[in-house]
Amino acid sequence: MGIVNVTPDSFSDGGRFLEHGDAIAHGRRLAEDGADLVDVGGESTRPGAEPVGAEEERRRVIPVVEALAAEGIVVSVDTTKAAVARPALEAGAAVVNDVSAFRVDPELAGLTAAAGATCVLMHMLGEPRTMQDDPRYDDVVAEVAAFLEERLAFAVAEGVPESRVWLDPGIGFGKTSEHNLELLRRLDEIAALGRPVVIGTSRKSFLGRLTGRGEEGRLAGTLATNVMALERGASVFRVHDVAEVGDALRVAGAVLR
Numbered sequence: 459m460g461i462v463n464v465t466p467d468s469f470s471d472g473g474r475f476l477e478h479g480d481a482i483a484h485g486r487r488l489a490e491d492g493a494d495l496v497d498v499g500g501e502s503t504r505p506g507a508e509p510v511g512a513e514e515e516r517r518r519v520i521p522v523v524e525a526l527a528a529e530g531i532v533v534s535v536d537t538t539k540a541a542v543a544r545p546a547l548e549a550g551a552a553v554v555n556d557v558s559a560f561r562v563d564p565e566l567a568g569l570t571a572a573a574g575a576t577c578v579l580m581h582m583l584g585e586p587r588t589m590q591d592d593p594r595y596d597d598v599v600a601e602v603a604a605f606l607e608e609r610l611a612f613a614v615a616e617g618v619p620e621s622r623v624w625l626d627p628g629i630g631f632g633k634t635s636e637h638n639l640e641l642l643r644r645l646d647e648i649a650a651l652g653r654p655v656v657i658g659t660s661r662k663s664f665l666g667r668l669t670g671r672g673e674e675g676r677l678a679g680t681l682a683t684n685v686m687a688l689e690r691g692a693s694v695f696r697v698h699d700v701a702e703v704g705d706a707l708r709v710a711g712a713v714l715r
């Protein structure tokens with residue numbers, strides 16, 4: 459899953475793809491680099507980010523979703539709002555990637571079901587503005603697994619077939635570096651829920667803390683974590699550097715087989 463952030467403030471590529479033409483060209487490049495899926499988002503979820511209204515979010519993402527889908531690229535829309543997901547699905551998006559797992563806007567579940575779309579349900583403790591203020595768990599993996607199980611049941615109750623639900627432990631969303639590492643170390647416990655696991659470590663700040671590098675220098679850390687996630691059962695890898703991570707996963711996958 460390649461990332462296209464149509465935002466001024468995303469943590470690693472904010473402002474680079476705010477123009478629709480640039481975002482579309484970037485999505486196309488990610489598909490050429492081997493992405494099976496391109497994730498288009500118009501609201502940054504970086505720690506401390508300010509919320510964006512539905513109208514502005516639609517203005518940012520819908521033309522990009524429409525153009526990429528028209529080229530036959532499988533598109534997911536990274537949003538928590540039904541008012542954004544509805545036109546995105548009409549414009550050809552096939553996947554709804556909701557970092558709130560249908561908590562911000564429960565209506566999004568029925569909408570996903572009616573559209574026959576797939577959804578990504580992600581764990582987050584708190585909300586983006588405050589999530590990194592001293593997050594605490596007794597057992598982060600058990601708590602994330604229980605949350606995802608509950609949200610999966612909610613989605614199914616709202617009519618989304620279980621086969622159309624992917625689960626994501628939400629690396630960096632209300633987690634310390636140690637929580638992120640524990641989730642990666644024990645990712646097999648999330649995979650044991652029986653649904654495809656999505657993992658998003660790309661360029662995130664815990665990699666910077668471990669290596670001392672800024673966003674642009676975190677490819678090696680991104681590769682290491684995605685390979686380890688593959689080994690522990692992840693099957694969808696949300697990344698900025700599609701070609702490089704794709705190669706690493708192909709090689710690691712060949713070894714594992």
Ligand code: HH2
Nearest residue numbers: 463468469502503504578580626629658
């Ligand atoms: N991470 C980010 C955004 N959306 N969706 C899923 N399913 N999993 C993730 O780990 C995830 C996500 C944050 O990364 P990014 O899009 O690069 O930055 P920003 O939120 O600042 O736009």
